[in-house]
Amino acid sequence: MLSFRNDILPLKDKLFRLALRITMQREDAEDVVQETMIKLWSRRESLDTVGNLEAFAITVCRNTALDHVKRAASGTVSLDEGMTLREGSVNPYDKIYAQESLRHVNSLMLQLPEKQRACMHLRDFEGKNYREIADIMQMTEDQVKVNIFRARKAIKSKMSNCQ
Structure with a gap:
């Protein structure tokens, strides 16, 4: 029951x-x-x-x-509301830098297509495996892998353009 x-x-x-x-x-x-x-x-x-x-x-x-x-x-709105850093960072500069980086990554994720964003979230933030993501998203494992690859590639590209 x-x-x-x-x-x-x-x-x-x-x-x-x-x-x-x-x-x-x-x-x-x-x-x-x-x-x-x-x-x-x-x-x-x-x-x-x-x-x-x-x-x-x-x-x-x-x-x-x-x-x-x-x-x-x-x-x-930004996702950083209520989000905190790991306890390991004691330096205030490091905390501010990490928070800004988190905001930047979140804003970049907003620019991704919905499928890429959802696949990346399930894989990188929820720790799901490809099979579980495929079941949830109702797509093949290959499609999941492609969406995650493209999402990560887009974020890396945009991050490197900003530095």
Whole structure:
């Protein structure tokens, strides 16, 4: 039997990070996660047939976030709200430099096509393997690899042009 507390609620952080990457607004991402969890819980009887609940939840969240963005059709904000650095950096200059670099990478990711941005997020920020990303994005593993390669190449190119 599916339990909200044990099966669905633990996915909220991963869903939030994905929703935030797509919506680019904390409040919208929270709404998307809440809507996703409601959708999942309302379908709890049929979720027993789902092979991978996490992949299914991420797919629902991704589609919900994309629908939300299409409906809103508004500008975006920086992702750096609430993000902090690792504790290893003590020097204030290093912290400021790292925060600026993070803002720059986030702004470059905003310029990527949606598929590239989503694939890169799932791989580099969520730690998913190619097979999992292919299942979530409903594409082949080769397509996932190509999208990640192109996304990384575009970001590296734009970063080197700025230096």
